[in-house]
Amino acid sequence: MTKKIIAYDLGTGGNKASLYDSDGVCLSSTFYSYETLYPQSGMHEQRPSDWWDSIVSSTRQLIEETGVDKNEIECLAISGHSLGVVPIDKKGRLLQESVPIWSDSRAGVQADNFFEKIDENKWYMTTGNGFPAKLYSVFKILWYQDNKPDVFKDIYKVIGTKDYINFRLTGQIKTDYSYASGSGVYDLIKWKYSPELLAASGLDESLFPEIVSSTEIIGELSQQAAQSLGLPQRVNVACGGVDNSCMALGARNIESGRAYLSMGSSAWIAVSDDKPVLDAVSRPFVFTHVIPGMLTSAVSIFSAGNSFRWLRDNICPDLVEQAAQTNQDVYDLMAQLAEESCTGANKLLFNPSLAGGSSQEPNANIRGAFSGLDLGHTRADLIRAGMEGIAMNLGSVLKVLKRFSSLSDDMVIVGGGSKSSLWRQIFADVFNMNIVKTNIGEEAGSLGAAAIAAIGCGLWKDFSKIDEIHKVQSIAKPISEHNEDYKKLEPVYEMLRNSQAEIGESLSKIFI
DSSP: OOOEEEEEEEOSSEEEEEEEETTSOEEEEEEEEOOOBOSSTTOOEEOHHHHHHHHHHHHHHHHHHHOOOGGGEEEEEEEEOSSOOEEEOTTOOBSOSSEEOTTOOTTHHHHHHHTTTSOHHHHHHHHOOOSOGGGSHHHHHHHHHHHOHHHHTTOSEEEOHHHHHHHHHHSOOEEEHHHHTTSSSEETTTTEEOHHHHHHHTOOGGGSOEEEOTTOEEEEOOHHHHHHHTOOTTOEEEOOEEHHHHHHHHTTOOSTTOEEEEESSSEEEEEEESSOOOOTTTOOEEEEOSSTTOEEEEEEESOSHHHHHHHHHHHOHHHHHHHHHHTOOHHHHHHHHHTTSOTTTTTOEEEOOTTOOOTTSSOTTOOOEEESOOTTOOHHHHHHHHHHHHHHHHHHHHHHHHHHSOOOSEEEEESGGGGOHHHHHHHHHHHTSEEEEESOSSOHHHHHHHHHHHHHTTSOSSTTHHHHHOOEEEEEOOOHHHHHHHHHHHHHHHHHHHHHHHHHHHHHTOOO
16 A cells, blocks of 8 residues: 655645655645635734635545545645634634734734834844734734733634644644744744743743644544544644745755745745844845754745736736637746847836835835836837846845855746746846756645655655655756846846835825
């Protein structure tokens, strides 16, 4: 009997369940979406019951569609979206039907009050929490204390997204180091909750779950969970990890200095090392890795694929229609047009910050723009400038990692944007690095979770198996003359980036 693994990628938009064999080969996947609620400005909530329903439905569909013998399932693990805040009482009952997710920004007042007691830069240098502070878990818990005292008084534990599912699976309340590192009260260097930060918050450490290794088997399926999923009760459940760290593992970041680029709606570049990349000015965001002794440090932009999608919808509606009629990928058609342009898009620049700025950008109010547009420019130039602008914006934030870490010459690319050979070449030319495409495209997070499960239940002896699973499909190497062209454009692009930040800041103060 061949042993199998189920890996769950519990994301913001839905849950993907994937079936893996013991060699780390993905046999099949299924996806279930769920709703995000927006009850008030700044409030982004989801129902934990929806997460659970998606786990149950996707598991049952996976078993049914593959026809796999359920007795072959040995272990499972979850990659979960970060900064979740799920309050439960002593009986394990949910205290809120819907709970804040990572992007929920309601806790600004609580963060401000906290930083009256602790210097914000000291807090960042301790935690590596480089997203806007109000997004982190501790401040959302304090929001409950201030705004829902009737709920807060009954809280026994506050747990994360994947930890809530693990609780439903096993009855055990635990988290791992990677997820705990997003709590807002975790000391990256000491690998534990910080007594000083807990004291400043006024919260007792007992509210937070016990921390164990990502690969630790926290239990077998409970009888009820086994019945719900249609699996044997003997299936082991590994603790799993936060999505950023699971993706780092799945993208081959298993040795110091390795980096990967994730190209989705937003985009980030992460490097793994035994030391965090910390800078109080640019604020890379850092999570403890799922690999013991390592951390993963990242820089990001909020607009990548979503800005390219905006270009698709607003300047290429005919290509969308053509793609539907001819069963082609509209992005392939856009790339074909972009190839009619040239490096530098005939001196047309694009700032892609349509969704505002990350911590590594000049400010949060930066917005997008084309610059240098003249009557000679074509749609091909606009598309090419869009692809180059996203690459150059990522190149700007990549400098932060390069200042503090020794990166390898190769960068693995994962996510939807990895499919375009033209885009991979542009990244290679802008970054002056080899951009490596492997057989693991949009499966990096799932593969990371599967690897955690495989080690937890003894199917693998260590993480080196990841390198065997990745099969290199192409390597885009920098073309020196193209790299020189982008170097010439770089100072002009930085002028555009900074001016758009100033203009965005001014616009944010105008009420029309």
